[in-house]
Amino acid sequence: MTARRTPAPVRTWATALVAALVTSLTLVGCVAMPTSGPVRQGDGTVPEEGRVDxxxxxxxxxxxxxxxxxxxxLAGSAGFVGEFVTAREYLTGEARQSWQPRDGVVVTGSLPAPVVEEQRVTYEVPVVARIDADGRYTEAPAGAQESVTYELERTVAGEWRIATAPQGLLLAQAEFDRQFRAAPLYFLSSDAQFLVPDIRWFPALxxxxxxxxxLLAGPSPWLRDAVATAIPEGAQLNAQTVVIGDDGVAQVDLxxxxxxxxxxxxxxxxxxxxSLGGVPGVRSVQVTADGVPIDGPATLERGGLPDGPVEMVRDGVLTTLDADGLAxxxxxxxxxxxxxxxxxxxxGQVRVLLDASGDLVTVAREDDEPAVLLEGGPLLPPSVDRFGWAWTARPTQGLVAAREGAEPVAVTAESLDGRTVVAVRMARDATRLAVVSRGADGVSVEVYGVVRDASGTPQRVGEPVRVGATLVEAGEVVWLDESLLGVIGRSTGATAVHRVPVSGPTRALPEVPDLVAVAGGKVLYAASGDGLLHKLVGATWVAVPGAEEISDPAYPG
Known part of the structure; x- marks a missing residue:
C-alpha cells in the first residue's frame, strides 16, 4: 500500500582512521591527501564548517x-567523497560492478582480529545498528554479532583483490557518527493538521x-497507512540534486x-x-514545480513538547505545578x-483516570459526576489524544480506545497477539502510538502508525517499528519530543529513564533512586517511591522543593 496523497591483526577502525591522519602507513589502506591522479568532479556541496573529509x-x-x-x-569509510572509486580498486572487475556501497550500513563496535584462511578473510562483527538503503536505523540488541566474510583471488599480476564482498558498508561507531546525520522527513497527519516525522539517517555529504x-519516495512501511503526503506520485527532482547557494537558500526544482x-x-x-530546514547551512527553502515558484506554505503543527504544566496526585487532589509551587x-x-x-x-477539557476498581472514568468536575468510559479492569494507565480518545489496554487482550459519548473501540494490533501490554502513550500528533509489551522473546518497545477514519475514530494500528532494542526491561513510556521516547527500564545498569529515539541509539539518563514514574515535557520530571518529585537539570536530578507525597506526574497526552 502507499501513503495517501492529497489532489592480519587489524587495529580497531577508529584507531586506524586517527592514525592515518598523523602518519604515513607503509601498509595499505592509509588515509591521506592524494598528490596524484585524476581530478574528480564533486557535487557542488559546501562541507559543514569544521568538517574534514x-x-x-x-x-x-x-x-x-x-x-x-x-x-x-578504510577506503569504504572514506568513500562518500569520490563515490567509492578508491574502494573499488580493492575489488576484482566483476565485484567492482556488483558491489553497492549505498545498499546499507552496519555500525560496528571494536573489531577483533580477522580469521584468515588462504583466500578468505572473516570478521566476527559486533553489531551496534543497521541502516538500510533508505536510511532507516535499526538498533541492535546488546551483544549482537554478525559473521562477515570476504573472498579474494589473485590478479594476472599476482596481486590479491576481493572477489566477493557484502553489499553496503561496515562503519565503526565513531566513523558513522562523523559521516551520518539524522534527518526528519515530514509527512501529513490524516487530517492534514500536523507534520509527522519519519526519521532517516543519511550521509552528511x-x-x-x-x-x-x-521525501518524494514516500514514508516508511510502518507509517505508510497512517499518514498522507501532498507530493504527487511520480514527482521528480529535475536536476537530480538540491543545491544550497552561498546565501543558504536550498533550491528544489521539481x-x-x-x-x-x-x-x-x-x-x-x-x-x-x-524537511530541509534542519540541514546545516540551509537558511531557507525555495521550491519550483515545472518551472513555477511555489509560495505560501500551509501552517501546520508539529508533534513536539505538549502545551501545559505538569500535574500529579497529592493527598487525593489533582494538583498542578507552576512557578508558585503546587496548587x-x-x-x-x-x-x-x-x-x-x-x-x-x-x-484540559478531556480528563480521565483509573478508579479504585481499575475502570476508566472521566475526572469529576466540581459541578458534575464522573462518567464510566470503559469497565472491566484492570486497565493500563491511559493516554489522551487530540481527538479526545483515551487509549489504554487490557494487558493480555490488546489495545482499547474510549471517548465519552462513543462506543469503545478495540483497536486491532496483530503484532500484540500472545503478548502482554505493559504501557501505552500517544504522540502529540495522534498519529503514532508507543507501546511496551512482554512476550516469550522478552520486552519490546514499539511505535505504531494509527489508522483513523475521517472523523478521527481509531480503526487499527499498522505493523510497528521496534525501538530501544538494548533494553532488557521496560515499563512506563512517555514522549520527550516529536521523535524521542522516555522509557523507564534497564539496559546495562540499574533501572533508569532511557532516552529512546524512534530511529537512533538508546541512552540511559542518570539514575533516580526507587524510580516509579516519569513525565515528559519541557521539563523532565520523575517520581520516586517515597513520594518525591525530581526534575532533570542538566545531567542531574534535583528534588522539587515542596513536591512531597505525590504520585502519577503527567503532562497532557
Missing part, C-alpha cells in the same frame, strides 16, 4: 589478503539531496507528473521546507479513594 589510498603492491580487506574497509529524494491544487501545493511546500487544578473535584493515573488533553 578523508580521501583513501588504493591497494599497495604485495599486500596480503588481510591487508587488502583492511584497506578496503549532500544530505539535502538525500532528504528530498526520500518536475510533476500531475496538476496540483493550490492547497496541495501549500501542503507540499510545508513538507519540503520542514489544586481549578474546577476539578477531589478524587475518589484509590483513583490514580490521571491523563488529559492539551485543553
Amino acid at each position: 578523508l580521501l583513501a589510498e588504493g591497494p599497495q603492491r604485495g599486500a596480503t589478503p588481510a591487508q587488502i580487506v583492511e584497506g578496503f574497509l 549532500n544530505q539535502q539531496t538525500s532528504i528530498a529524494r526520500a 518536475e510533476l507528473a500531475s496538476t496540483m491544487t493550490l492547497d496541495a501545493r501549500a501542503l507540499m511546500l510545508a513538507q519540503l521546507q520542514a 489544586p487544578v481549578p474546577g476539578v473535584a477531589a478524587l475518589t479513594p484509590g483513583a490514580h493515573a490521571p491523563a488529559r488533553d492539551e485543553s
Whole structure:
C-alpha cells in the first residue's frame, strides 16, 4: 500500500582512521591527501564548517589478503567523497560492478582480529545498528554479532583483490557518527493538521539531496497507512540534486507528473521546507514545480513538547505545578479513594483516570459526576489524544480506545497477539502510538502508525517499528519530543529513564533512586517511591522543593 496523497591483526577502525591522519602507513589502506591522479568532479556541496573529509589510498603492491580487506574497509569509510572509486580498486572487475556501497550500513563496535584462511578473510562483527538503503536505523540488541566474510583471488599480476564482498558498508561507531546525520522527513497527519516525522539517517555529504529524494519516495512501511503526503506520485527532482547557494537558500526544482491544487501545493511546500530546514547551512527553502515558484506554505503543527504544566496526585487532589509551587487544578473535584493515573488533553477539557476498581472514568468536575468510559479492569494507565480518545489496554487482550459519548473501540494490533501490554502513550500528533509489551522473546518497545477514519475514530494500528532494542526491561513510556521516547527500564545498569529515539541509539539518563514514574515535557520530571518529585537539570536530578507525597506526574497526552 502507499501513503495517501492529497489532489592480519587489524587495529580497531577508529584507531586506524586517527592514525592515518598523523602518519604515513607503509601498509595499505592509509588515509591521506592524494598528490596524484585524476581530478574528480564533486557535487557542488559546501562541507559543514569544521568538517574534514578523508580521501583513501588504493591497494599497495604485495599486500596480503588481510591487508587488502583492511584497506578496503578504510577506503569504504572514506568513500562518500569520490563515490567509492578508491574502494573499488580493492575489488576484482566483476565485484567492482556488483558491489553497492549505498545498499546499507552496519555500525560496528571494536573489531577483533580477522580469521584468515588462504583466500578468505572473516570478521566476527559486533553489531551496534543497521541502516538500510533508505536510511532507516535499526538498533541492535546488546551483544549482537554478525559473521562477515570476504573472498579474494589473485590478479594476472599476482596481486590479491576481493572477489566477493557484502553489499553496503561496515562503519565503526565513531566513523558513522562523523559521516551520518539524522534527518526528519515530514509527512501529513490524516487530517492534514500536523507534520509527522519519519526519521532517516543519511550521509552528511549532500544530505539535502538525500532528504528530498526520500521525501518524494514516500514514508516508511510502518507509517505508510497512517499518514498522507501532498507530493504527487511520480514527482521528480529535475536536476537530480538540491543545491544550497552561498546565501543558504536550498533550491528544489521539481518536475510533476500531475496538476496540483493550490492547497496541495501549500501542503507540499510545508513538507519540503520542514524537511530541509534542519540541514546545516540551509537558511531557507525555495521550491519550483515545472518551472513555477511555489509560495505560501500551509501552517501546520508539529508533534513536539505538549502545551501545559505538569500535574500529579497529592493527598487525593489533582494538583498542578507552576512557578508558585503546587496548587489544586481549578474546577476539578477531589478524587475518589484509590483513583490514580490521571491523563488529559492539551485543553484540559478531556480528563480521565483509573478508579479504585481499575475502570476508566472521566475526572469529576466540581459541578458534575464522573462518567464510566470503559469497565472491566484492570486497565493500563491511559493516554489522551487530540481527538479526545483515551487509549489504554487490557494487558493480555490488546489495545482499547474510549471517548465519552462513543462506543469503545478495540483497536486491532496483530503484532500484540500472545503478548502482554505493559504501557501505552500517544504522540502529540495522534498519529503514532508507543507501546511496551512482554512476550516469550522478552520486552519490546514499539511505535505504531494509527489508522483513523475521517472523523478521527481509531480503526487499527499498522505493523510497528521496534525501538530501544538494548533494553532488557521496560515499563512506563512517555514522549520527550516529536521523535524521542522516555522509557523507564534497564539496559546495562540499574533501572533508569532511557532516552529512546524512534530511529537512533538508546541512552540511559542518570539514575533516580526507587524510580516509579516519569513525565515528559519541557521539563523532565520523575517520581520516586517515597513520594518525591525530581526534575532533570542538566545531567542531574534535583528534588522539587515542596513536591512531597505525590504520585502519577503527567503532562497532557
